Amino acid sequence: MVEITAETRDGIHELIxxxxxxxxxxxxxxNAISATMENGxxxxxxxxxxxxxxxSAGLGVFMSYLDDFxxxxxxxxxxxxxxxxxxxxxxxxxxNLIKIVATKAEAQAYLNDSQA
Amino acid sequence: MIHRLKSQCSKKQLREIRAFVEKVLKSHxxxxxxxxxxxxxxxxxxxxxxxxxxxxxxxESFEVCIDYQDKEIIFEIVDDGLAFALNQYSExxxxxxxxxxxxxxxxxxxxxxxxDKIEFTKRNNKNVCLLCKKIEGG
Numbered sequence: 001m002v003e004i005t006a007e008t009r010d011g012i013h014e015l016i017x018x019x020x021x022x023x024x025x026x027x028x029x030x031n032a033i034s035a036t037m038e039n040g041x042x043x044x045x046x047x048x049x050x051x052x053x054x055x056s057a058g059l060g061v062f063m064s065y066l067d068d069f070x071x072x073x074x075x076x077x078x079x080x081x082x083x084x085x086x087x088x089x090x091x092x093x094x095x096n097l098i099k100i101v102a103t104k105a106e107a108q109a110y111l112n113d114s115q116a
Numbered sequence: 117m118i119h120r121l122k123s124q125c126s127k128k129q130l131r132e133i134r135a136f137v138e139k140v141l142k143s144h145x146x147x148x149x150x151x152x153x154x155x156x157x158x159x160x161x162x163x164x165x166x167x168x169x170x171x172x173x174x175x176e177s178f179e180v181c182i183d184y185q186d187k188e189i190i191f192e193i194v195d196d197g198l199a200f201a202l203n204q205y206s207e208x209x210x211x212x213x214x215x216x217x218x219x220x221x222x223x224x225x226x227x228x229x230x231x232d233k234i235e236f237t238k239r240n241n242k243n244v245c246l247l248c249k250k251i252e253g254g
Binding site: 026055057066083091092 | 127130152166167210218219222
């Protein structure tokens with residue numbers, strides 16, 4: 001079960017993810033990112049402070065948009081991963097492919113930094 | 117003692133499977149982060165089995181068995197769907213996954229990084245996926 005809410009403030013579109021993302025619920029993350037892209041947002045933050053589980057289905061959703069983010073010059077960042085969830089990203093070395101920061105404040109700073 | 121759970125081939129069952137595995141691991145006082153990864157590995161195998169071997173047919177079922185021994189934990193996931201051929205699997209390239217926007221292919225990579233041994237065999241006309249994990253300090 002996962003609940004995803006979206007909020008846009010100061011040009012940053014934030015997806016707040018709460019719950020668990022597995023093979024059953026990853027479709028909701030996919031739909032949320034897809035809608036964000038369709039709406040043309042250029043700065044996207046996925047706030048995972050409330051995410052307590054992720055399987056490869058969820059990781060695969062993030063991976064499937066990386067090419068689009070680059071092609072459309074969308075800045076994308078994930079923040080707030082707890083230790084256990086963060087370790088799943090690290091098992092596959094995804095921290096080298098996806099921008100991941102610890103806090104929401106760091107995510108905002110990254111998205112607002114025109115040099116980054 | 118061997119712990120068993122029979123499950124329907126539905127993705128909605130994954131949560132219950134994770135809770136079952138977690139409960140067994142916690143009852144043996146396994147540290148949180150290690151238990152979390154093992155739960156993930158079993159979840160990945162079960163998700164693949166439900167989706168690819170049984171096409172999410174809720175009329176079909178499979179069994180998860182956990183044998184918690186002194187030096188290792190042995191998981192068996194037993195079903196009679198389409199068998200998976202591990203020898204035909206090659207680990208996907210992450211850059212290729214990004215380029216093709218393919219959403220699958222990462223699950224078995226995770227299982228291989230978490231577990232010490234993975235085997236897919238046949239026993240009594242059933243498919244058996246065997247996962248072993250050595251226990252820290254065991």
